[in-house]
Each structure stands twice: as C-alpha cells, then as structure tokens.
Amino acid sequence: MKKLVALLLVLAMAIACLTACGKSEDKPAETPAAETPAKETPAAETPAAETPAAETPAAETPAAEAPAAEEPVEVTNFTMFITMPGSEINSDNEIAEMIAQKWGVKVKETWLTGQTASEATGTLLASGQYPDFIDSDEMNMLVEADALVALDDYIDQYPEFRDEWFTPEEWDKFRQPDGHIYWINPFGNTMGKSKATTHNDEAFWLQVRVLEWAGYPQIETMDDYFDVIERYMAANPTMDDGTPNMAYTILCEDWRYFCLENAGQFLAGYPNDGSVIVNKSTMTIEDYNTSADTKAYFKKLNEEYQKGFVDPESFTQTYDEYIAKLSTGRVLGMVDQWWDFAYTVNDVFKTQGLDAKGCNYVPFGLTTEKGMVNRWHTYDDTVNQASGIAITTSCADPDKAFKFIVDCTMDQELHDLRFWGVKGVDYEVDADGLYYRTDAQRAQWADTSYQAAHRCQYSYFPQWHGTSRDGKNANKPEEQPSEFQNDMAEPLVKCFAAYGAGNYPDMIGSIQETNGPWFPMYSYSNNFTTETPGGLAWALMGETKHEWLPKVVMAADFEQGWADYMNAYNACNPQDFLAEMQEILDTFK
Amino acid sequence: MAKSAATISAPRKDRKFTWKEVKRQKVLLIIALIVFLYGILFYYLPLFGWATAFIQYKPKFGIFGSSFIGFDKFKFLFTNESIGFWRVMRNTFCMGALNLVTSTFMAVVFAILLNEIKPNLIKKPIQTVSYLPHFLSWIVVTGILHSALSSTGIVNEVLMALGVTDQAINFFAFPEYFWGIVAFANVWKETGWNAIIYLAAITSIDPTLYEAASIDGAGRWAKIKYITLPGIKPTFMILLLINVGNVLNAGFEVQYLLGNGLVKKVSETIDIFVLKWGISQNDFSLGTAAGIFKSAISILLIVLCNAWAKHAGEERLF
Incomplete structure (x- = not known):
C-alpha cells in the first residue's frame, strides 16, 4: 500500500514537472489587462476642443473625493515599460487615480534600472512576455520578433488624431519595411504658436x-x-x-x-x-x-x-x-x-x-x-522615428490602449491634468484665463515626494508643446511666459x-x-543591427569610442593618444557605416 | 563529505544485477527516477537550445524556421578580432583563476586561524560576522566598493593621511587594478562562507591525534602543519576540483557593475560578452556560440584536473 502511494506521488510530481514546462499558451490570462474591453465612455468621447479644461468641473474634484462617487468607468490597468531611467509614482497616485476615474485607464509605468536599453529589450524578447505599452530605444528588435501591434488601422479610426499629430510624410517615416506603423513618437510636437522657452538640446x-x-x-x-x-x-x-x-x-x-x-x-x-x-x-x-x-x-x-x-x-x-x-x-x-x-x-x-x-x-x-x-538649438519639431510608444501583442485590449494614446493627445483636460496638475491645488487661473502657480505651489510641484504621491505625467505618452487648445495658455508650464519668468531665481x-x-x-x-x-540622421542609425556590415561597424565604432575617447582626454601625449585612437577607430571599418548612411541620405535627393 | 563521496562512488562488486534485486529496490529506483527525469528535463532538454548557435536565429521564426548557417558564428567568434572574444576569454580565465586561488587560500587560512581560538564566546561571533557579507547582494557590495574607492572615499583618505599619495587615486580608471579589485571583493564577500566547510573538516579530525602530538612535544605550529593541514586535504582537493569547473564562471555582476569604458579591455567576461552580443545586439546565435564554447572549456578543465588528481593519487570526482 505504502509503495502504491509512493508511486502515485511520483507520478503526480512528474506530471506537475512536465505541465509546468508546457505552459506558455495562457499568456494573456496573466496580464492584468485581461478585463473585458470596456465600452468607451461618453466622457472620453467628447471632442476635447469643445470642453476647455478650465471649465470642466470634474477635473477639479480633489482625488480624495472622486472615488467616493459611484464608478461610471471601468478602469483597465495597463503596464508600460520605458527604456529610460525614471521615477516610479506611488500606486495610489492622486492624479493617476483621477485619470483612471475619468478616462478608464491606469498605466503602471516601470523604468530602466541598472541595465542598458538594449539589454532590457533583449531580455523582454527572450522571455516573450511584454508589458502592454512599451517605449524602447530598440524598436526594430521588437518588430522583428513580431512583438508589436500594427497601429495603422487604429490610427485611421481616429482621423482627427491622425491629421493633427503628424503630417502624412511624417507618418510615412514611421512605416517599417513591411509597410506598417508600429509606434508613435510622443515628443517634439508643437501645437499652435511655439512657446519654447527652454533649450531642450x-x-x-x-x-x-x-x-x-x-x-x-x-x-x-x-x-x-x-x-x-x-x-x-x-x-x-x-x-x-x-x-x-x-x-x-x-x-x-x-x-x-x-x-x-x-x-x-x-x-x-x-x-x-x-x-x-x-x-x-x-x-x-x-x-x-x-x-x-x-x-x-x-x-x-x-x-x-x-x-x-x-x-x-x-x-x-x-x-x-x-x-x-x-x-x-x-x-x-x-x-x-x-x-x-x-x-x-x-x-x-x-x-x-x-x-x-x-x-x-x-x-x-x-x-x-x-x-x-x-x-x-533645434527650432523645428524633431520627429525621431526611431522610437516611440507602442502597443505589444501581450496587450489584451489594444483598442482601449490606443484610445488612451489618442485621449492623451486630443483631450486638453487630460493634458492639463498631466502637466499642470489639479486646478486650485497645483495652479490657479487669473481673470484672463491664464494659468499660474503661486510660489508655494511651485515649490510643492518641485518636491519629489509630492511628485510621487500626486503628480502623474505619463511622460512617454504623446504630449504637446506650444499653445493649449484654449488659445491662451502654454501646454507645458515651463513654456508659460509668466511661469517661466517667476520660476527663475x-x-x-x-x-x-x-x-x-x-x-x-x-x-x-x-x-x-x-x-x-x-x-535627424541618428533616427536611422539607431535602428541599425549587426547583421549588415554598416551596422556591425556602427556597434564596433561605439565600443571603440567608448574606450578610447576617455584615454585620449587623459593621454599624457595627446598626439600619440589621438593617433592610437585613430588606428583603433579605423579598424572598425567606419566606411561601411558611412556608406549605409549615404544610401539613406540618397533617398532624399 | 569527502568520505561519503568515496563510499558512493565505490561500486559494490558482490552484488549482481538481477530482477529480484530490482524488485527489492523498487521504491528506491522510483525515487531515483524522479531525479533522473528532473535532470533530463532541466539539464539536458534545454541543450536543444544549443541549436541556436548553428542557425541565424530570429525570434519570429523560431529554431525550426530560421536558416541554417553551420559553424559561421563560431568562425566569426574566433576570427573577428574587433569583437575581442579571445580577450574576453583571457579576462574570464585570469579573473576566475585569481578568484579561485585567493578565495581558497583565504578560506583555509581563516578556518585554521579560527580553529586556534578556543573560547567559543569569541570564536562564534567572529565566525558569524565573517560570513554575513555572503548574504549581501553584489549590487550592494559593488556600491560599497564604488564609494570606498572613489576619490573622496575612505581608501583614498587613508592613503592621503598616511602620505602614501598626495592626490586621490581614481582606482576604476586603471586597467591594472581591476582584477585585483574584483579578487578583493570576492575574498571580502566569500571568505567566511567558504571557511565553514573547512571548519567542519577540521572538527572531524580525531582529537586524540592532537593529544598524541602534544605528548610528543609538538607546538601549535607543528600541530597545524602535521595534523590539521593533512586532515583537511581530501576536502580541499574535492572542492578544488569542483571549483576548477567554475573558473570560467568568473562572475558577471561584479564586472558588469564595476566596469566602465576605460577598463573594458580587462573587465569584460564571457557572461558580459554573451549579454552584449546575444541580448543587446540581438544576435542570439552568437551569444549561444560563446556560451557553448565556455561550457566546452569548462568540461575540459574538469576532466584534465580530475585526470591529474587520479594520477597524483588524490581524492577525485570521477
């Protein structure tokens, strides 16, 4: 009898071992976003231009009170990974909660720690499990592995967004060799009149x-x-x-x-x-x-x-x-x-x-x-087609995910919430409808613990520079003339x-x-892979420069150090890289 | 430990293979089968992944859909000088060997010294404290090292106070210091932990030997030399053999976290190389090829050392 029990146990264990290995099909079930696709809410569909942010009362309710009301929106939790270092916000972040209540989406952002961007992306690929959203410096790796959702159809579903965010030529820059668009660069777009005050270069x-x-x-x-x-x-x-x-x-x-x-x-x-x-x-x-x-x-x-x-x-x-x-x-x-x-x-x-x-x-x-x-200084909008926000194949509800990208771009109220904060708490509105911060608000906004608890910028979702849809304010506080002046010591x-x-x-x-x-040409070289001679040369040039440039700066004899560096540099066959870059440039002739 | 290893490996010649015997040991055999299956599943099945090295692997197409390229990746690995594979091999081997020698030596010395302390009240706390660093993760240890060795760190301050140098030394900018720093970090972190096994071996030495030696007039030094050291020799040999197979696992975290552009030539190990080319540059095939080569060398090292141990009549693995 005892032996029989032992035998059964053994079998059970063996089966458990085997099944543990065989599971990979139930991937979507594990992602937190597996909830049923929520119906798009009326609130989010209101064209942003018709509801200037300052007038909508909903956004002004402090976060603490908002959840108390019955929940009109089903909140979908998405995950996002960005291959840049950043600070994670608290899970009960107030503005994130307000956005979730109104737009039905909450995004858990995680950032690069310790690794390089390509290591992090490669590791994700090796695991085959992706976050719902991703913004990586190595987009081509993700496309090559079929990890991203083609966005063309989604983009066409929102013609206003399509026409406003990029020109057709700009969209074309994002088309991959297979003709699809997989990501949208969230930066460098100016709405209306430029209000640039910083030298973001x-x-x-x-x-x-x-x-x-x-x-x-x-x-x-x-x-x-x-x-x-x-x-x-x-x-x-x-x-x-x-x-x-x-x-x-x-x-x-x-x-x-x-x-x-x-x-x-x-x-x-x-x-x-x-x-x-x-x-x-x-x-x-x-x-x-x-x-x-x-x-x-x-x-x-x-x-x-x-x-x-x-x-x-x-x-x-x-x-x-x-x-x-x-x-x-x-x-x-x-x-x-x-x-x-x-x-x-x-x-x-x-x-x-x-x-x-x-x-x-x-x-x-x-x-x-x-x-x-x-x-x-770069005056024009720089469209860096090498990277941007993308939706992965692990995302259970790409419709809602894409809707949120559009909301971030098109809904001024959401945009103000992300970059200005909560009216009456983070900024005030003067008689002319211009936003401003008091000194206390400015100090609070700069405080890191307040940022974690309250501020939620979703900073790798599309965002505008320039003038707000209300025609008066700047989309970003640092570009508001009064803010810029008052913020300066x-x-x-x-x-x-x-x-x-x-x-x-x-x-x-x-x-x-x-x-x-x-x-910028770097948006092409960023996507080179080591499979072409030019791409290999580019990788090796980077390695060599990384090692030699410090040595050149530290060299006791500069001329000797430079000559040694040049030898090492030329051994990487930079001409292969330059030739491939020339080919790309020739397409613009 | 050495003793039990010896008994297991010695075959019992008086027992013949019979079905009756199999039946008698049924339960034992089934239990062994689990371990056997486990081994197959987790150690041998994954080896199919080695196929990656012989194809131009694309995640999209999988192992069966990617095109076969034979030994191209190995050729590239061994012949392309600019990717520096041989340099990486050298770094790995040298750092691994240095770590092995220093950490083994320190562990033995520490165990013997600790054994010479008689009062438990002193001995136990020292032992506990000494193996605590083992439980720190490398990221913490490298963080400590990085700030201790920085220009305003304690090491430079001590050196300057003693007048050894009048300007802070930037330790991480000099390739010649790097291996030493890594070996030191290893010794600092692992000495106490490694010493535990030697302490156990020393404890198992028959105390009557020491008594007899005392009666014959042996002092402390003589007792260490003629009783303690020979007593732990079998343990020492077995551990050495096991660790030789690990020489090429010279580390990943330390070098990865402490390295920078200036010392890259000496800091990169195979594991970093695999990460760089396999994951960062997305060339899984090249990364796998490097990994296979590393495993092959490790196996070769173990077999050679084992053969040497056999020849020298010492304890051995197989």
Whole structure:
C-alpha cells in the first residue's frame, strides 16, 4: 500500500514537472489587462476642443473625493515599460487615480534600472512576455520578433488624431519595411504658436554665478569658455559652505557618452544629426569623428584635463553619481542635453535654495572659430522615428490602449491634468484665463515626494508643446511666459538681462533654419543591427569610442593618444557605416 | 563529505544485477527516477537550445524556421578580432583563476586561524560576522566598493593621511587594478562562507591525534602543519576540483557593475560578452556560440584536473 502511494506521488510530481514546462499558451490570462474591453465612455468621447479644461468641473474634484462617487468607468490597468531611467509614482497616485476615474485607464509605468536599453529589450524578447505599452530605444528588435501591434488601422479610426499629430510624410517615416506603423513618437510636437522657452538640446552649460563673477563676458569658443572657468576656479576654489568647486565634468556612462562624444559636430556648426554630419551642399555624409573640429575639441579637453580642470572621475562615474554631483551645485560646467539633467537638477536647486546662489546653468552655443553660425538649438519639431510608444501583442485590449494614446493627445483636460496638475491645488487661473502657480505651489510641484504621491505625467505618452487648445495658455508650464519668468531665481534673471536674452534659445543664439527631411540622421542609425556590415561597424565604432575617447582626454601625449585612437577607430571599418548612411541620405535627393 | 563521496562512488562488486534485486529496490529506483527525469528535463532538454548557435536565429521564426548557417558564428567568434572574444576569454580565465586561488587560500587560512581560538564566546561571533557579507547582494557590495574607492572615499583618505599619495587615486580608471579589485571583493564577500566547510573538516579530525602530538612535544605550529593541514586535504582537493569547473564562471555582476569604458579591455567576461552580443545586439546565435564554447572549456578543465588528481593519487570526482 505504502509503495502504491509512493508511486502515485511520483507520478503526480512528474506530471506537475512536465505541465509546468508546457505552459506558455495562457499568456494573456496573466496580464492584468485581461478585463473585458470596456465600452468607451461618453466622457472620453467628447471632442476635447469643445470642453476647455478650465471649465470642466470634474477635473477639479480633489482625488480624495472622486472615488467616493459611484464608478461610471471601468478602469483597465495597463503596464508600460520605458527604456529610460525614471521615477516610479506611488500606486495610489492622486492624479493617476483621477485619470483612471475619468478616462478608464491606469498605466503602471516601470523604468530602466541598472541595465542598458538594449539589454532590457533583449531580455523582454527572450522571455516573450511584454508589458502592454512599451517605449524602447530598440524598436526594430521588437518588430522583428513580431512583438508589436500594427497601429495603422487604429490610427485611421481616429482621423482627427491622425491629421493633427503628424503630417502624412511624417507618418510615412514611421512605416517599417513591411509597410506598417508600429509606434508613435510622443515628443517634439508643437501645437499652435511655439512657446519654447527652454533649450531642450545639447550645449556647453555654465553656471550663472560664474558669469556674474566674470561680468557676463562674451563666450564663443572653447577657449573663452575654459578661460572663464579657470579664472573663476582660481578666485573661488570653494562654494559658500566650503564645498570645493569642480570646474568641469563629463558624463560618459553607456549611451549617455554623447556628452563627451558628439560636441565636434556642433563646434563645426552642424545641427544634431547625431551619428554623422550631413553636408547639405553636396548631399554627402561626413564623419565628424575624424574631423579637425573634433580633434581640436579633444585636444582642448586633454589640455584642461592635464591642468586639472576636468573631473578625474568623469569616465568612471555613473549617471546617478553624475546627477548627484550636479545637484550639489559645485560643478561649474559640462556638455549635456537639457532633458538629461535639468528636470532633476533644477528641482533640487530650487528645494535647496541653490538657485538663489546662481547655480543654474545657461547654455552656450560654442563653435570652433569666433563668429561662426551655430546650430545647437533645434527650432523645428524633431520627429525621431526611431522610437516611440507602442502597443505589444501581450496587450489584451489594444483598442482601449490606443484610445488612451489618442485621449492623451486630443483631450486638453487630460493634458492639463498631466502637466499642470489639479486646478486650485497645483495652479490657479487669473481673470484672463491664464494659468499660474503661486510660489508655494511651485515649490510643492518641485518636491519629489509630492511628485510621487500626486503628480502623474505619463511622460512617454504623446504630449504637446506650444499653445493649449484654449488659445491662451502654454501646454507645458515651463513654456508659460509668466511661469517661466517667476520660476527663475534672481541670478538667472540678471544673467538673461545682461545678455539681452528673453529665454534659453535666445541665450544660445542658434541660427533659425529648416532642417532637411532626413533630419535627424541618428533616427536611422539607431535602428541599425549587426547583421549588415554598416551596422556591425556602427556597434564596433561605439565600443571603440567608448574606450578610447576617455584615454585620449587623459593621454599624457595627446598626439600619440589621438593617433592610437585613430588606428583603433579605423579598424572598425567606419566606411561601411558611412556608406549605409549615404544610401539613406540618397533617398532624399 | 569527502568520505561519503568515496563510499558512493565505490561500486559494490558482490552484488549482481538481477530482477529480484530490482524488485527489492523498487521504491528506491522510483525515487531515483524522479531525479533522473528532473535532470533530463532541466539539464539536458534545454541543450536543444544549443541549436541556436548553428542557425541565424530570429525570434519570429523560431529554431525550426530560421536558416541554417553551420559553424559561421563560431568562425566569426574566433576570427573577428574587433569583437575581442579571445580577450574576453583571457579576462574570464585570469579573473576566475585569481578568484579561485585567493578565495581558497583565504578560506583555509581563516578556518585554521579560527580553529586556534578556543573560547567559543569569541570564536562564534567572529565566525558569524565573517560570513554575513555572503548574504549581501553584489549590487550592494559593488556600491560599497564604488564609494570606498572613489576619490573622496575612505581608501583614498587613508592613503592621503598616511602620505602614501598626495592626490586621490581614481582606482576604476586603471586597467591594472581591476582584477585585483574584483579578487578583493570576492575574498571580502566569500571568505567566511567558504571557511565553514573547512571548519567542519577540521572538527572531524580525531582529537586524540592532537593529544598524541602534544605528548610528543609538538607546538601549535607543528600541530597545524602535521595534523590539521593533512586532515583537511581530501576536502580541499574535492572542492578544488569542483571549483576548477567554475573558473570560467568568473562572475558577471561584479564586472558588469564595476566596469566602465576605460577598463573594458580587462573587465569584460564571457557572461558580459554573451549579454552584449546575444541580448543587446540581438544576435542570439552568437551569444549561444560563446556560451557553448565556455561550457566546452569548462568540461575540459574538469576532466584534465580530475585526470591529474587520479594520477597524483588524490581524492577525485570521477
């Protein structure tokens, strides 16, 4: 009898083992979004233009009261993964809850931690289980694995959205070789009149306290830039509280090494094509890695490094360490993209009172020679067709998911809720219908724990710059003139006044011109795979630059270091990569 | 442990294979069958995945739909210099060997030293504290290392206070320090844990041997040299053999978390290489090829060492 029991047990276990392995078909059942497709709610269908946000009472109800009322909308929970580091919001986030109550969708966003974007995407692919929404830097990998839902039909279901968000040519840029559109870039679209106040691009940044001390000099070249820094360091080795000042640091971690790598293209006066330079007159691709401007840039960095003005930890620090360093206010200058540091660092400056001490950064559009035109600032909307928000095949209710993407774009009330917050709590409306924040509201909005508990931007869903549908306000608070002015601490205001600049783009003073239809070229190279010789070359070039550029900056003998770097660089066959980029450019001839 | 391994591996010659015997051991055999099935299921069936290395694998088409390319990926791996596979092999092997030597040596020394402490009141807390780091995850350990070795970290401050250097050393910028840092991290984290098994081996040594040695006039040093060390030798050999097979598992987290562009030439291990090419560059086939090669080398290492142990008349695995 005992043996029989044992035998049965054995069989049971063996079967359990086998079935445990065989299960993969019931994937959709596991996703939290498996609820029945909710009927689209009347609220969400109201064309946004007819209900200006300020007048709708529903949005004004504080979150605490909203759930108490009987639930009119069935809430679908979606998941989203974004291959960028970010802060997760609390699961009971107030605005997220309000959005869920009204639009029936709640999105749990998760962000990149520790891995690189391609590792995270590759791991998802290997597992075969995807979040409902994804925004990855490696979209082609996902398409190749049939992980994404083709969006063409959905887009055509919402003609207003289709026509307003992109032009037909822009939509075509998103078409993959199979003719389908799989993702929508959520950024860089301006509604109505542009209200851009920030320089949301790359620049040589410098703290206003340095400029104030030096009497606001003209800074046009790297020599000017480092001259001011060196003089300031000699006169002010420490901050008020005794923290030693740091002249210049470089972020070099993973893909963010653009902070070290691509300044050469700008110094030569070209716009941010990212991976190559496009010579418009001859319609040829040029390599900035080997150009004289780039070499001069590294020579200058090397010189400053030898003099001890470049942070010796530049090449070993992580992004977190870099942001922590900037947040202390001790770093005088660096090259970076605004969005890569400013949102985090400026909030910290505000909470710590460092903005009043002149720690904010202003951009300089340096060029190799004095008097050259610079193209650091991108005036047009940049459509980066390499990435964007996509719906995966794991999503149980793609209709509702896509509906939410459209709502985010088309519903001003939702847009205001995401970026301005709750009326009466996060912002006020004056007699003219203009939104503004009080000082207390501004401070609260910048507070990280408040952000986690209250603020919900769904920042990788489509969003507008420029003017709101009410025709008065800015879509983003930082672009509201009154907000922009009031948000600036005094040293920053003085600095702008001294240079006669009204905002950041004025400050950098780039030439206003329209970029070619190929712009930006990086949106093509980002999608290269190692299967083509050019793609392999591109991967290897990245590896080589990652390793050698720091060595070049640190080299005791610059010329020798540069020559060694060039040898290693040429071994990667960059010509294969350039040839493939040229092929792409030729399609625009 | 060594003893039981020896008895199991020694076949009992007096017993012949008969159906009667099978029937008698039915329950035992069935229990063994579970383990056998488990092994098949989780160790051998996944090996079919190795087929990935011989095809141009596309997730869309699966293993059977992708095109067959034979040994192309291996050829690419071994001959393309710019992807640096041999350098990665060297890094892995050297770091693995360094880790093996340092951690084994430290564990033995620590176990012996600890054994020499007689009062349990002192000995037990030391032992407990020493193996606590084992339970920390690597991300925590590398975080500690990163800040300890930074320019404002404790190591640089001590060095500067002692006047060894007048400027902070940026340890992670020099390739020549990297292997040492990794070995140190391993020793710091695992010494206490590894020492447990040696402590157990020392405990099983017959105390009368020590008594007899004392009567013969042996001091502490002589007792360690002539009784303790020979006593733990079988354990030492078996552990060494097992670990040799792990040399190429030199680590992933430490190197991944501590590495940066400047030290990449010496920091990348096979596991990082597989991640980089297999997952990041989405070339599953190349990643698998590298993985297969690693397994082949590991098996070769174990077989060679086992043969050597057999030749030298020491304890061995098979």
